Amino acid sequence: MTVTLTRVDGSRERLSDEVLGEFDAALRGSLVPGGPAGEPEPRQEWNAMYGDRAALTARCTGTADVVEAVRFARSQGLLVGVRGGGHSVAGLSSIPDGLLIDLSAMRGVLVDPERRLARVQGGAVLGDVDRETQAFGLATPLGRVSETGVAGLTLGGGYGHLNTKYGLSCDNLVEAQVVCADGSVRTASETDDPDLFWAIRGGGGNFGVVTSFTFRLHPVGPVVGFAGALYPLEDLGAIERGWREYATGAPDEVTTLIVTMTFPAAPGMPEVIHDRPVAIVAAVHCGPDPDEGMRVLQPLRELGTPLFDLSQPMPYAAVQTSFDPFFPRGGLRAYWKSQYLDELTDDAIDALVGRALDRPAPLTLVNTFHLGGAVNAVDPEATAFAERTSPFMVSFDTMWTDPAQDEAAIAWGRSAWEEMTKYGNGRVFLNFTGRQDEPLQAGTDTAYGRNLRRLGRIKAALDPDNFFQLNNNIVPTPG
Numbered sequence: 001m002t003v004t005l006t007r008v009d010g011s012r013e014r015l016s017d018e019v020l021g022e023f024d025a026a027l028r029g030s031l032v033p034g035g036p037a038g039e040p041e042p043r044q045e046w047n048a049m050y051g052d053r054a055a056l057t058a059r060c061t062g063t064a065d066v067v068e069a070v071r072f073a074r075s076q077g078l079l080v081g082v083r084g085g086g087h088s089v090a091g092l093s094s095i096p097d098g099l100l101i102d103l104s105a106m107r108g109v110l111v112d113p114e115r116r117l118a119r120v121q122g123g124a125v126l127g128d129v130d131r132e133t134q135a136f137g138l139a140t141p142l143g144r145v146s147e148t149g150v151a152g153l154t155l156g157g158g159y160g161h162l163n164t165k166y167g168l169s170c171d172n173l174v175e176a177q178v179v180c181a182d183g184s185v186r187t188a189s190e191t192d193d194p195d196l197f198w199a200i201r202g203g204g205g206n207f208g209v210v211t212s213f214t215f216r217l218h219p220v221g222p223v224v225g226f227a228g229a230l231y232p233l234e235d236l237g238a239i240e241r242g243w244r245e246y247a248t249g250a251p252d253e254v255t256t257l258i259v260t261m262t263f264p265a266a267p268g269m270p271e272v273i274h275d276r277p278v279a280i281v282a283a284v285h286c287g288p289d290p291d292e293g294m295r296v297l298q299p300l301r302e303l304g305t306p307l308f309d310l311s312q313p314m315p316y317a318a319v320q321t322s323f324d325p326f327f328p329r330g331g332l333r334a335y336w337k338s339q340y341l342d343e344l345t346d347d348a349i350d351a352l353v354g355r356a357l358d359r360p361a362p363l364t365l366v367n368t369f370h371l372g373g374a375v376n377a378v379d380p381e382a383t384a385f386a387e388r389t390s391p392f393m394v395s396f397d398t399m400w401t402d403p404a405q406d407e408a409a410i411a412w413g414r415s416a417w418e419e420m421t422k423y424g425n426g427r428v429f430l431n432f433t434g435r436q437d438e439p440l441q442a443g444t445d446t447a448y449g450r451n452l453r454r455l456g457r458i459k460a461a462l463d464p465d466n467f468f469q470l471n472n473n474i475v476p477t478p479g
């Protein structure tokens, strides 16, 4: 095989057959060259704007393979990318000219029901974890689409349907195994390597390749209260005002959001919502009694006159896949941007309504998330994830399919975000950000606030050469 790769210093390196053969022999997994003749990626990048396969992929089967891949890349001075679930919106696990460390074969999940812990390999997706933990009536907070990677989601925080009761995904991490830039394998927890443990709870993939995560579990389901009321988009202003009042006073068992979209003409769904712009008021009540949960959620079904109402007691496992059809892998082009709000004012709602009615493509979403509860009970400096005060977050999930629309769609996403800065606090959620070539425009400084200095010091200690740089990058800053 002939493979030419980009080095960290920007130069190009043609690797000889002998060098590649030695690397291949050192792996239990396989080494796969890319290019037009290359096999398809085992787990392709979700965002179709970043669909080119890597020049060389190391398909790792375990921690030892990851160590080999890191050591090989260091010895050759190569630029690397790391892929867990491949759901980076900004294409941060896509590296057409470099070496991809691919963890998609590492999906094991082991549950210890007595200690209420789950050990999860670094390439698992959310559905892998929910499936195994629900077998014991347990769950840990994860995101809302089952194919999202546990790794990227957790390292960047992790919002989902259990947040207000049980916190972010990263708040439920009790231990992680990390392959660092020098090839060492570290176990990070509150007691072992506490700086590293602090940094990976929000600091992204900057500090190494996480090969396993151990999560705290909670009794959830198997059936939970679920609200999913689809209102006409024209009514969004009134719906969102009513939702704001409800969410602000709701018990922590209720995690809720509003999604606006044009509902596709899906089989099995009534015609009244086919290709219809709607505001979906969604919520989960994760308490032990689903009937009580439905009673608590009832006001969300009466914010106006729904076109259709999917609300019902629902298996938690079904809730966790209910948004999947709207986010197919590799079919959508995407540019997302988010912003936190200290207050969801009437003016902010009016601006959101204006944007929701003027989306550039049917699959573009304008979302409002309610936070608070256990998310905001954590001290902003207790983990690297610093945003612990805002009660609301808005995201503009610009999604379209036609490459000819790239420029206009991205411009729409940027301008919607700019407009929201009038009402928001300017802080962003780094897992919902922009493009590969502008990750810093998203603002690690605003996202991390006072935590950025400590992150820079830990980065300097563990990765002084910035070997792991394809991420929302934290610059090594000694001292």
Ligand SMILES: Cc1cc2nc3c(=O)[nH]c(=O)nc-3n(C[C@H](O)[C@H](O)[C@H](O)COP(=O)(O)OP(=O)(O)OC[C@H]3O[C@@H](n4cnc5c(N)ncnc54)[C@H](O)[C@@H]3O)c2cc1C
Residues within 6 Å of the ligand: 046, 081, 082, 083, 084, 085, 086, 087, 088, 089, 092, 093, 103, 122, 123, 142, 143, 144, 145, 147, 148, 149, 150, 151, 152, 153, 154, 155, 156, 157, 158, 159, 160, 204, 205, 206, 208, 209, 210, 211, 327, 431, 432, 470, 471, 472
């Ligand atoms: C359809 C969709 C739905 C989403 N829903 C939610 C949601 O409900 N809640 C939420 O909080 N976020 C959500 N996100 C955002 C998501 O959390 C981030 O995009 C996250 O980075 C995806 O993780 P991944 O492992 O799939 O991504 P990847 O593309 O594999 O990686 C993303 C980043 O993490 C690094 N990384 C990946 N694996 C590892 C590892 N094992 N060790 C170290 N670094 C690693 C990569 O190098 C890259 O920088 C969603 C994204 C999409 C596309």
